[in-house]
Amino acid sequence: MSRKFLSxxxxxxxxxxxxxxxxxxxxxxxxxxIARFVAAAHFDELPREVVWRTKTLIVDAVGTMLAGSxxxxxxxxxxYIRRAESRQDATVVGAGxxxxxxxxxxxxAAAGHALDFDSIQLSxxxxxxxxxxxxxxxxxxxxxxxxxxxxxISGKDLLLACAIGIEVGCRVTEAIPPDAYQVAYQxxxxxxxxxxxxxxxxxxxxxxxxxMRALGLAATMAGGLRENFGTMTKPFHSGRAAEAGVLAAxxxxxxxxxxxxxxxxxxxxxxxxxxxxxxxxxxxxxxAPFFIIDPGLHIKxxxxxxxVHPVIATMIEIAQSHGLRAxxxxxxxxxxxxxxxxxxxxxxxxxxLEGKFSVAFxxxxxxxxxxxxxxxxxDEKVNHPAIQALMKKIVVRADPNLLEDGGNEVTAQxxxxxxxxxxxxxxxxxxxxxxxxxxSAAELEEKFSQCAARVLAPERAKQAFDIALSLDSTTSVxxxxxxxxTKS
Numbered sequence: 427m428s429r430k431f432l433s434x435x436x437x438x439x440x441x442x443x444x445x446x447x448x449x450x451x452x453x454x455x456x457x458x459x460i461a462r463f464v465a466a467a468h469f470d471e472l473p474r475e476v477v478w479r480t481k482t483l484i485v486d487a488v489g490t491m492l493a494g495s496x497x498x499x500x501x502x503x504x505x506y507i508r509r510a511e512s513r514q515d516a517t518v519v520g521a522g523x524x525x526x527x528x529x530x531x532x533x534x535a536a537a538g539h540a541l542d543f544d545s546i547q548l549s550x551x552x553x554x555x556x557x558x559x560x561x562x563x564x565x566x567x568x569x570x571x572x573x574x575x576x577x578x579i580s581g582k583d584l585l586l587a588c589a590i591g592i593e594v595g596c597r598v599t600e601a602i603p604p605d606a607y608q609v610a611y612q613x614x615x616x617x618x619x620x621x622x623x624x625x626x627x628x629x630x631x632x633x634x635x636x637x638m639r640a641l642g643l644a645a646t647m648a649g650g651l652r653e654n655f656g657t658m659t660k661p662f663h664s665g666r667a668a669e670a671g672v673l674a675a676x677x678x679x680x681x682x683x684x685x686x687x688x689x690x691x692x693x694x695x696x697x698x699x700x701x702x703x704x705x706x707x708x709x710x711x712x713x714a715p716f717f718i719i720d721p722g723l724h725i726k727x728x729x730x731x732x733x734v735h736p737v738i739a740t741m742i743e744i745a746q747s748h749g750l751r752a753x754x755x756x757x758x759x760x761x762x763x764x765x766x767x768x769x770x771x772x773x774x775x776x777x778x779l780e781g782k783f784s785v786a787f788x789x790x791x792x793x794x795x796x797x798x799x800x801x802x803x804x805d806e807k808v809n810h811p812a813i814q815a816l817m818k819k820i821v822v823r824a825d826p827n828l829l830e831d832g833g834n835e836v837t838a839q840x841x842x843x844x845x846x847x848x849x850x851x852x853x854x855x856x857x858x859x860x861x862x863x864x865x866s867a868a869e870l871e872e873k874f875s876q877c878a879a880r881v882l883a884p885e886r887a888k889q890a891f892d893i894a895l896s897l898d899s900t901t902s903v904x905x906x907x908x909x910x911x912t913k914s
Contacts, residue, residue, distance in 0.1 A: 502680045506673075515576040517911040520881040524911070531572035531622070531672045536665030538564030539614070541800065542782050543729035543877070544664075547596050547717070549604045560599045560613040561664060562621050562723070566591030568668040569622035573675065574629045575907055581900030587628040589716065591671075595621025596717040598689065601707040602699050609700060615650020615663035616699065622671020630679050635686075642684025643674035645695040655731075656772045656780040725865045725873075728798050730782040733766045736854035737785070737838040741792040744842065744850055752794050752816045754844045760785055761825035761839035773822065778803040790816040800876050867895070883914045 472480075494500050514523075516530035519537060524530070538544050539561055547559040570587035579587075599617040623644035627637045647670040650663035678684075689695045689703075696703040717723070728735055737760060744750065762785070772780035781787035781803050790813045792798050807813060825839055842850040865873075871891055878887035890909035893900060900906070 499682060502677060502682050506677060506680060513576065516572045517575060517907040519910050520913060522912045527572040527576065527676070528669050528672045531568040531626075531668040532665040534571065534665075535564045535568035535622075535668035536661045538568060539661035539664035540658075541729040541803070542660070542731060543726050543800070545723045545725050546732050547599060547723055548721070548732070549600065559604070560595055560617050560621075562592045562595035562599075562614075562618065563588070564664050565614065565618035565622040565667040565671060566595060566625040568665075569671040569675070570625040570629050571903065571907070572668070572672050573626045575903055577629065578902050578904060579629060580902060581897030581906075583629060584903050585897050587625040589718070590628050591621040591623075591625025592718060592723075593621075593713060593716055594624035596723075597708050597712055600717070601703045601705065602696065603702050603704075610651050610653065611648075611699065612650045612652045612654075612660075612663055615667055616648040618664060618667030619644040619648050619670035619674070622668045623674040624671075626671050626675035627678065630675050632675060632678060636678045638686045638688075639682065639684045640671075640674040640678035642686065642688040643677060643682065644670050645688040646684065647674070648695070648698070652769070653771075655769070656775070656777075656783040658779065660779075722864075725870075728788065729800055729803060730788055730798075731770055733762070733769060734785050734788050734838075737762075737840050738788050738792050738798055740838075740840050740852050740854040741789050742796055742798070744840075744852060745793045745796055748848075748850065750793060750842070750844070752790075752812055754846070755793070755816060755819050755842065756845045757843040758789065758820045759839075759841040759843075760789065760820065760822045761827075761841075762822060763837070764824040764826075766838070767822060767824050774817070775808050777805050778808055781808045785822045786817040786820040787813065789820055800880075870895075878910075881913050882910070886914045 469477075495504075510526040510528060513526045516527045517524050518530050519534050521533070525533075544561050545563045546561050549559050566588050570584055570591060574584055574587065595617050598620050599613055602617075620641055623640045624637070627640045632640060647666075650666065654660050654663070685691055685694065687694070690705070691697075724732060726732065726735070728738055730738075766785070770783050770785055772784045773786060775781040775784040775787050787808055788798055791802055791807065794812060794816065795802070837853065837855045840850075840852045840854060842848075844850075874891050874894075875884070875887055878890065882890065886909055890906060893906045893909065897906070
């Protein structure tokens with residue numbers, strides 16, 4: 427398998443001071459230093475020369491704004507914003523109002539990822555551990571809906587745009603080795619915008635050159651950091667990806683320019699993502715077959731990080747079959763790859779959001795309640811005394827032997843020691859092949875109903891489900907958006 431390698435000073439280590447600082451790990455002091463500096467600043471304390479030079483810079487900048495305001499690119503942006511502000515034609519799901527396309531796409535995609543319950547791509551790269559990649563559906567869908575609803579597209583148009591957007595997002599992500607995920611960027615935030623741009627561009631009937639410009643724009647807006655896992659900013663990544671896709675596609679339609687070969691360019695996207703990529707995972711692979719067919723996406727059973735799903739299911743099965751209770755437990759050991767320990771970055775969660783990126787909380791709740799559902803990831807449940815007590819008995823360790831399982835598997839080794847001397851051991855694995863065991867219509871309706879019950883009455887939820895499942899015979903997406911746009 428061939429990979430392309432891009433070299434740059436920031437990659438080959440010549441920026442020694444920068445790399446040295448990164449190596450300090452938990453040294454996060456400069457963030458607080460900046461915040462303190464900004465919060466404490468007062469005009470009266472500014473040196474006179476700073477005031478003068480700042481005025482000079484402001485005058486200079488205002489002048490350049492005035493001069494630049496008549497440039498072609500500025501005129502395009504002005505027209506875009508004027509139209510966007512005057513438009514109220516894209517539905518915000520579950521909120522009861524409409525707004526412009528870019529804003530609707532941001533809110534809807536962020537909502538779709540808020541519970542970490544949306545579908546996910548697992549890597550098919552061999553020889554790497556636990557290759558979680560991208561949540562491709564929510565950015566692509568939110569972007570396609572946002573630009574499609576005002577244009578009254580059909581269900582077939584929406585299906586086509588989403589299929590294309592998901593395919594582009596997955597294939598670009600798959601071209602980058604999974605070990606690149608171990609740096610700071612989060613895949614949905616970076617690659618999701620490309621899929622969203624493709625989906626929105628398809629709805630807008632962009633031609634090849636316009637699509638290349640849209641991808642160039644979306645790529646330059648890519649960004650999102652894994653340190654934000656367990657906060658509201660993590661789902662915001664998905665929202666920003668969708669928004670970037672809409673903005674990129676609509677600006678490209680208006681003639682806005684960007685670099686035409688942004689992915690493979692020397693100073694382009696793949697360099698920013700670490701400098702390695704395999705072009706053979708894109709060229710000749712797009713739609714041949716579609717990624718959602720082979721190797722497939724995973725539709726989540728639990729509303730939390732996919733890396734802990736196998737061991738949650740195993741814990742529920744063991745607790746039920748052996749009648750285990752919290753008071754029976756002496757110790758629980760969970761062996762995982764180091765990818766899991768670095769990704770699930772909240773070993774002692776204190777909030778429901780942190781619990782989604784923890785090993786201890788889902789396991790403790792699964793043992794006590796024999797289930798783990800949509801409404802279990804709350805601050806109250808995470809901090810329940812029984813849960814907190816059991817979490818203290820759970821030890822998570824990196825197991826080097828699990829690194830041999832391959833990037834296309836999510837594996838954990840569970841060992842439960844009880845107070846009466848029992849030792850229960852189980853290895854649990856979620857393989858991409860399980861994505862081929864596609865969710866049944868009944869299972870899908872059950873999950874949809876649980877999700878929709880937070881906003882919609884049962885009858886309206888059933889209508890929305892039936893319309894969504896028959897989009898290929900739906901003449902207008904308005905039929906769907908009218909059902910999901912208002913609380914009932």
